Amino acid sequence: xxxxxxxxxxxxxxxxxxxxxxxxxxxxxxxxxxxxxxxxxxxxxxxxxxxxxxxxxxxxxxxxxxxxxxxxxxxxxxxxxxxxxxxxxxxxxxxxxxxxxxxxxxxxxxxxxxxxxxxxxxxxxxxxxxxxxxxxxxxxxxxxxxxxxxxxxxxxxxxxxxxxxxxxxxxxxxxxxxxxxxxxxxxxxxxxxxxxxxxxxxxxxxxxxxxxxxxxxxxxxxxxxxxxxxxxxxxxxxxxxxxxxxxxxxxxxxxxxxxxxxxxxxxxxxxxxxxxxxxxxxxxxxxxxxxxxxxxxxxxxxxxxxxxxxxxxxxxxxxxxxxxxxxxxxxxxxxxxxxxxxxxxxxxxxxxxxxxxxxxxxxxxxxxxxxxxxxxxxxxxxxxxxxxxxxxxxxxxxxxxx
Numbered sequence: 001x002x003x004x005x006x007x008x009x010x011x012x013x014x015x016x017x018x019x020x021x022x023x024x025x026x027x028x029x030x031x032x033x034x035x036x037x038x039x040x041x042x043x044x045x046x047x048x049x050x051x052x053x054x055x056x057x058x059x060x061x062x063x064x065x066x067x068x069x070x071x072x073x074x075x076x077x078x079x080x081x082x083x084x085x086x087x088x089x090x091x092x093x094x095x096x097x098x099x100x101x102x103x104x105x106x107x108x109x110x111x112x113x114x115x116x117x118x119x120x121x122x123x124x125x126x127x128x129x130x131x132x133x134x135x136x137x138x139x140x141x142x143x144x145x146x147x148x149x150x151x152x153x154x155x156x157x158x159x160x161x162x163x164x165x166x167x168x169x170x171x172x173x174x175x176x177x178x179x180x181x182x183x184x185x186x187x188x189x190x191x192x193x194x195x196x197x198x199x200x201x202x203x204x205x206x207x208x209x210x211x212x213x214x215x216x217x218x219x220x221x222x223x224x225x226x227x228x229x230x231x232x233x234x235x236x237x238x239x240x241x242x243x244x245x246x247x248x249x250x251x252x253x254x255x256x257x258x259x260x261x262x263x264x265x266x267x268x269x270x271x272x273x274x275x276x277x278x279x280x281x282x283x284x285x286x287x288x289x290x291x292x293x294x295x296x297x298x299x300x301x302x303x304x305x306x307x308x309x310x311x312x313x314x315x316x317x318x319x320x321x322x323x324x325x326x327x328x329x330x331x332x333x334x335x336x337x338x339x340x341x342x343x344x345x346x347x348x349x350x351x352x353x354x355x356x357x358x359x360x361x362x363x364x365x366x367x368x369x370x371x372x373x374x375x376x377x378x379x380x381x382x383x384x385x386x387x388x389x390x391x392x393x394x395x396x397x398x399x400x401x402x
Contacts, residue, residue, distance in 0.1 A: 002119050002120070002177075004119055004177045004178045004179060005116055005119060005128055005131050006131075006173070007176070008112045008116055008132040008135070008174075009131060009135035009138075010135060010169065010170040010173045010174070011071065011074075011108060011112065011173075011174060012108070012109065012132055012133060012134075012135025012136050013135035013136070013138050013143060013166065013170070014075075014135075014166040014167045014169075014170045015078060015104065015105050015136075016135060016138075016139030016143065017139040017143030017144060017163050017166060018078070018081075018082055018101055018160075018163045019051075019102075019105065019139075020139065020144045021143070021147035021148070021159055021160075021163060022043050022044055022047070022098070023044065023144070024144060024145075024148030025148065025156040026040045026043075028152075028155070029043070029094070029156050032156065033090060033091045033094065039091065042095070043094065043095060043098050045340065046095050046102075047101070048336045048339060048340055049102075050098070050099040050100075050102030050103055050105075051102045051332065051336045052333040052336050052337055053333075054102060054103035054105070054106055054107065055105070055107055055110055055329040055332050055333045056106075056326060056329055056330055056333065058103055058104075058106070058329075059106075059107050059110055059328075059329040060190065060193055060194075060326060063193055063326075066180075067114075067115050068174070068178045068180055070107075070111060071108065071111065071174055071178060072171060072174055074104040074107055074108045075108075075167055075170055075171040077101070077103065078101055078104045078108075078167045079164050079168060079171065080100065081097050081098070081100040081102075082101060082160045082161070082167060083160075083161070083164045084096075084100065085097040085098065085160040086157045086161045086164070106332040106336070107329055109132075109133075109136075109328075109329075109332045110325060110326075110328035110330070110331065111328065112132055113129050113132060113316070113328050114324050114328050116128040116129055116131070116132045117129065117316065119179075123261055125313065126256075126258075126259075126260035126261045126265070126268075126309045126312075126313045127257040127258060127260075128257075129257060129308075129313065130253050130254060130256060130257025130258075130260075130309040131257070133253055133309070134250060134254070137249040137250040137305060138246075138250065140245075140246040140249055141243060141246030141247060142246075143163075145239070145242075145243065147159040147163065150162050192323070193323050193325075194323070195323060196320075196323025196324075196327050197323075199318060199319065199320075199323075199327075200380060201318035202318045202319050202327050204318075204377040204380065205315035205318050205327075205377065206315065206330060206334045207334075207369075207370075207373045208269065208311060208314065208370050208374050208377065209331055209335055209370075210338040210341065210370075211338065211341075211366050211367065211370040211373065212273050212276065212307055212311065212366075212367055212370030212371075213304075213307070213311075213334075213335055213338035213339065213342070214338040214339070214341040214367075215277070215280050215363040215364065215370065216280075216304040216338075216342060216363070217339045217340075217341075217342030217343050217346070218345045218349075218359060218362050218366055219280055219283055219342075219360060220245075220304070222346050222359055223242070223245070223297065224238060225356060226293075226356050226357075226359070227287070227293060229356065230287040230356055230357065231287045231288070231289070231290055232290075233290050237290060237294075241293065241294050244294055244297055244301070245297045245300065245301040246301065247301065248297070248298040248300065248302040248304070248305070249301045249305040250305075251305075252303060252304060252305035252306040252307075252308075253305040253306075253308060253309070255302065255306050256272055256305060256306035256307060256309040256310055257309040259271065259272065259306070259310070260309045260310045260313050265313040265314040265317055266374070266377070266381065268310035268313075269307070269311065269374045270378075272303070272306040272307040272310055273367060273370050273374060274371065276304060276306070276307055277367045277368065277371065278303075279296075279299055279300050279303035280303075280360055280364045281360055281361070281364040282296065282360070283300070283357075283359070283360040283363070284357055287357065312328065312331055314377070315327050315331040341366070342363070342366060345362050346359050346362060346363070349362045
């Protein structure tokens with residue numbers, strides 16, 4: 001794999017760290033800024049909203065920029081947002097800094113995924129996306145625990161300062177290793193870019209991402225109370241188990257990329273979502289023993305991130321050459337929307353008095369929706385192929401489907 005892919009992974013590592021680092025700092029932030037922990041928790045949702053809104057808008061606004069210049073500009077915004085977080089005097093200013101930083105997230109991953117596929121041979125495109133996203137898995141495995149440790153010993157502001165330093169290093173790596181003259185799509189008008197929104201397959205792909213990944217977060221958002229209240233783990237073993245989950249993400253990310261390259265995005269989606277569904281439902285019976293729970297969390301991480309490369313490739317392939325960057329960025333927004341929906345559904349299950357173990361059923365139900373949408377996407381693809389082959393009945397069905 002070219003060094004430029006590792007440069008994209010370095011940027012992904014920094015952005016992934018800043019997204020999740022706040023989870024380990026909520027108590028410190030709430031005490032320092034004089035706010036409650038639930039209010040501090042809105043710094044997570046504020047970031048997610050910034051990603052969902054900023055990704056398509058920033059992607060459209062920068063569609064004519066050279067790709068390397070865009071990626072480096074995004075890293076500069078990322079550095080500025082994290083430096084601002086170090087010096088903020090109040091909650092409102094910290095939220096503003098978080099939202100500023102979040103604006104880079106969706107566009108970097110969206111455009112970066114397109115750039116990654118252009119750096120390798122066609123049969124290695126999904127693996128290239130997986131390698132870039134490995135930066136995100138390393139952020140979960142290493143960046144977030146390191147940030148929490150820095151916060152515990154030097155204060156939460158120094159955690160954001162450390163992430164800003166990571167951003168500077170990522171900026172330098174991007175400057176050195178990403179080719180200056182990346183292949184650019186032919187200039188297109190705003191109307192041409194937005195035309196991808198009329199593509200039914202793109203919308204199905206986004207729906208697959210939203211509901212497929214919502215299942216993961218319906219369960220994982222509440223993994224800490226599951227481990228402490230149901231499995232009765234101590235804090236140290238919980239921390240180790242979360243590291244194990246990060247290792248599972250890295251393994252699953254690699255497997256998903258390879259599977260998508262060899263089997264195609266559609267088939268890989270069926271396989272990985274089915275595996276995820278089995279893993280989520282199995283959670284109903286795996287939290288009785290600490291060691292069984294630890295093995296389960298590893299497998300859950302593998303199953304969760306096996307889906308990422310196929311989901312991203314499906315949307316890219318559905319978009320075609322026009323609107324690829326917008327579609328890719330929208331899919332990053334879809335991941336974040338899925339995170340929010342999953343966390344909300346899981347919270348509703350707990351608030352309804354169904355118990356923590358019932359989260360597995362709710363998570364599985366969300367992933368079933370993702371599988372149904374995958375089946376619909378497959379049917380539409382087959383229908384369209386029949387229409388192209390001048391099959392009269394297939395053509396009629398496709399017209400109705402659209």
